[in-house]
Amino acid sequence: xxxxxxxxxxxxxxxxxxxxxxxxxxxxxxxxxxxxxxxxxxxxxxxxxxxxxxxxxxxxxxxxxxxxxxxxxxxxxxxxxxxxxxxxxxxxxxxxxxxxxxxxxxxxxxxxxxxxxxxxxxxxxxxxxxxxxxxxxx
Numbered sequence: 001x002x003x004x005x006x007x008x009x010x011x012x013x014x015x016x017x018x019x020x021x022x023x024x025x026x027x028x029x030x031x032x033x034x035x036x037x038x039x040x041x042x043x044x045x046x047x048x049x050x051x052x053x054x055x056x057x058x059x060x061x062x063x064x065x066x067x068x069x070x071x072x073x074x075x076x077x078x079x080x081x082x083x084x085x086x087x088x089x090x091x092x093x094x095x096x097x098x099x100x101x102x103x104x105x106x107x108x109x110x111x112x113x114x115x116x117x118x119x120x121x122x123x124x125x126x127x128x129x130x131x132x133x134x135x136x137x138x
């Protein structure tokens with residue numbers, strides 16, 4: 001689990017495409033991106049660049065692609081204006097870890113947000129995780 005690379009079939013054999021880069025994006029490269037597409041930073045973290053509906057400017061946002069409970073999950077991490085490259089890497093590391101543990105990172109984030117909105121902040125992360133497991137969320 002947690003693997004984002006997809007195998008390709010060539011002449012009856014399974015082989016992976018060229019290896020994904022690791023920390024390939026830099027602030028300078030990101031600033032220079034001006035054509036729509038999906039740009040890999042490595043570790044299943046992508047910067048998606050697309051045109052706004054008005055077509056005048058580009059939208060840039062982070063997506064984490066990972067496997068959770070046997071299914072591919074594309075999880076938005078936020079727009080570049082709010083989520084920096086460093087923050088996106090930290091979030092990707094956190095949610096990849098949850099996926100590798102067999103947890104659904106999107107459900108985890110939703111429960112995390114609900115707890116914060118209600119003012120039910122947990123003193124320790126373990127308390128929060130235990131409450132999720134107790135309620136059969138994961």
